[in-house]
Amino acid sequence: MTGEPETAGTPLTAVEQVFRESSGRAVAVLTRLLGDIDAAEEAVQDAFTTAVARWPAEGVPPSPAGWIVTTARNRAIDRLRRESSRDVRHRAAALLHDPDPPPEEGAVRDDRLRMLFTCCHPALAPAARVALTLRLVGGLTTAEIAHAFLVPEATMAQRLVRAKTKIRAARIPYRVPAEADLPDRLGGVLAVVYLVFTEGHTASTGDRLVRPDLCAEAVRLGRELAELMPDEPEVLGLLALMLLVESRRPARTTPEGELVPLAEQDRRRWDTALVAEGQDLVRRCLRRGAPGPYQVQAAIQAVHSDAPTAADTDWRQVLALYDQLLVLAPSPVVALNRAVAVGEVEGPAAALALVEELDLPRHHLRAAVRADLLRRLGRPEAAAAAYGEAIELAGNATERAFLERRRAAVSPRSGAAS
Structure with missing residues (x-):
């Protein structure tokens, strides 16, 4: 069982939307009530299957997420009642008569x-x-x-x-x-x-660049963690990182939904309240003097948010922070991002040499970065081929469309190469 509604290949429906936004919460609630993860997943799957059958004819209920949880709970009770074990039937009776038990004690x-x-x-x-x-x-x-x-x-x-x-x-x-x-x-x-x-922030598949429901859920969990563990600097660092990145969402796409890279964004559209909150958290982390990977990543984003324009970005500071991050949390993805900073400080040739050495197979971002560096080096045919590789590997339709526009701009056949 996948735990996903059987609506693959259809346009985004109300059921699919609720599944994306509420399935995690529904499984969590049912797991608390049933004490069994598999039973909770099955009950939630049953509820979404029922929604697929009923909502098109009956309409979407006023509280779709609540409807899913209630229906899942009722399906679980029905399943427990069918069990032969007396203990299991008693569990069903208890669930029926105590549908909303008090929360567990604890942190x-x-x-x-x-x-x-x-x-x-x-x-x-x-x-x-x-x-x-x-x-x-x-x-x-x-x-x-x-x-x-x-x-x-x-x-x-x-x-x-x-x-x-x-x-x-x-x-x-x-x-x-x-x-x-x-x-x-x-x-x-x-x-x-x-x-x-x-x-x-960037959906791996589908037509939309962003899934706001997941961003909101992650930020909400980050805030809960910060309240739960306020003395953990990495918790604060992660929350700061997410807030600073999320602050740019209004500027990441055009009104038509096309991707706008960081360097071309209208920074006046950034959410200034989220920027201020994120920067304040970064300063709190710096005062603790115990840097970790999330804090360093947040500091990198704070440098970007400090610059009124892309040209004002302090890339040397960004590079120094990536050097620190590569020590704290070495990975090919961190090395790729560091190479981008090297390209801004030392030029595209130095960055390309680093990218060529990276062991990051079948990752569209490596191909996209390599394509951009080749473009900047005046190698349009190689850049177009690299953009083609990135397009093949990218799963998100908005990213693919952006990469296709970039490839068209450098293709010798378009006459736009420089």
Whole structure:
């Protein structure tokens, strides 16, 4: 079972919209009520299947998310009643007569935040923790999670199955972690929140560049974490990072929905309240003197937000911060972003040499950066070929359209090469 509504290949419907925005919350709520993740997923899937059948004829209910949770709960009760076990039938009766039990005591009261920490149990492998939480909390599809991990979809599907099997086999409970357990779970939780935000900022698939529901959910979870653990600088750093990036969303697309790169954005359209809040959090992190990867990434975004125009960007400071980030969290993606900064400080030839050495196969951003550097070096044919590779690898239609315009601009056949 995928846990996704069976509406693939159709236009975005109300059911699909609610699934994207509310499936994670519904699974979290039902898991608290049922105490079983698989049963919760099945109940939510049943509810969405019912919505697919009924909403086109009956109309969308006033509270679609609430309708899904209520219907899922009723489906779960029906399923429990059919079970032969007396204990199971008693659970159904208890659920029927106590539909809204009081929240558990403990540090984490929010259902999705509770699910986040539960999925990040140390008995699970780190990659499995992140993938499972993206599925159960973020409501991402298996394909979207696979894209985030740079692995085939079939590999990710197997990983998710193994993670849920491990939860059953190890009898990992769905419960609020004790205060003492929170710091040990934090790394996986922060990774999950950031990946949810990343998928929302630039959707890996589909026609829309941005999924505002995922961005809003990630920021909401970030705020909850900051309230829960205000003395953890990496929590503040992640929240600052998300706020500063989210502040640019109004300027990231044209009225027609076309992508606008950072250097070409109208910075007057940035959300100044989010910029100010993000910069204040960065300053708070700097005063603590315990830099971590999320804090450094937030500082990089703060440098961009300080510049009134793209030409005013302090690229040397950006490069110095990427040097620090590469030490704290070395990865090909960090190295790719550092190469972009090198291109601004030392020129495109120096940056291209770094990009050529990167082991980042089948990643459209590497191909896109390489194409831009080749364009700047006056090599239009090579740039057009690199743009073609990026177009082939990009899963988002808005990104593909942007890359196609770039390729057309450098193609010798267009007469626009320089």
